[in-house]
Amino acid sequence: xxxxxxxxxxxxxxxxxxxxxxxxxxxxxxxxxxxxxxxxxxxxxxxxxxxxxxxxxxxxxxxxxxxxxxxxxxxxxxxxxxxxxxxxxxxxxxxxxxxxxxxxxxxxxxxxxxxxxxxxxxxxxxxxxxxxxxxxxxxxxxxxxxxxxxxxxxxxxxxxxxxxxxxxxxx
Numbered sequence: 001x002x003x004x005x006x007x008x009x010x011x012x013x014x015x016x017x018x019x020x021x022x023x024x025x026x027x028x029x030x031x032x033x034x035x036x037x038x039x040x041x042x043x044x045x046x047x048x049x050x051x052x053x054x055x056x057x058x059x060x061x062x063x064x065x066x067x068x069x070x071x072x073x074x075x076x077x078x079x080x081x082x083x084x085x086x087x088x089x090x091x092x093x094x095x096x097x098x099x100x101x102x103x104x105x106x107x108x109x110x111x112x113x114x115x116x117x118x119x120x121x122x123x124x125x126x127x128x129x130x131x132x133x134x135x136x137x138x139x140x141x142x143x144x145x146x147x148x149x150x151x152x153x154x155x156x157x158x159x160x161x162x163x164x165x166x167x168x169x170x171x
Contacts, residue, residue: 003147004120004127005165006103014158015130019101021162022128023052027170031091032099032129033084035059047106049079051087052099060106070105070150080110091125097169100129108138121145128169 009014016034023030030052036062038046046061057079058064064074085105086099091098096121107113120127121142131150132139143150151162 004129004145005149005168006100006127006129006131007153008131008133008150008163010133011155013153014155015153018158018162018165019099019128019130020114022165022169023099025166026097028097029094030070030097030099031087032097032101033087033096034099034101048071049083051083052089054089054148055087057083064153067087068109070109071108075109077110080107081112085110085112085116086140088120091143092116092119092123095125096127098127100124100127102130102132103139104130104132105144106137108136114138117142121147126169128165 008019009015016036019034033049033051035047035049037044038048038058045063047059048056049059050056058076059079060070060073060075061157062072064076066074066076068075069106088098088100103117129144151161
């Protein structure tokens with residue numbers, strides 16, 4: 001495989017679940033973040049960002065006013081920069097595995113986020129993350145890096161992929 005591995009797939013395919021399972025079982029230090037849905041009364045209302053160090057904040061929410069917006073969600077660039085970017089910079093500084101869940105439409109609104117992703121790909125740390133399947137200029141650029149492997153995840157191969165990723169990252 002490569003220095004950077006990104007899982008891609010349809011929404012709900014298990015990308016974040018796979019990343020959570022890998023990081024929970026990993027026997028090495030990692031820094032970075034995951035994203036989770038915020039649900040109220042069974043309906044998705046937004047997303048939160050949670051660093052592997054335990055800090056969290058609202059990434060996007062339907063009740064967030066103003067710009068920027070992705071669909072019906074107001075995006076909190078401050079959460080991306082103060083939580084996500086900071087944790088990824090920590091991975092660069094400490095030489096740990098960098099976990100990036102996800103490189104998607106909301107996250108790439110942050111110039112700081114895009115910059116740190118490029119630093120990770122040019123740097124010496126290994127990267128494990130998720131990336132939106134749809135074509136976008138920045139995500140296409142990330143996918144085209146020579147040291148990047150993109151694996152498509154589906155509910156039927158998620159468990160097998162978790163085992164393969166663990167084996168690769170522990171070797």
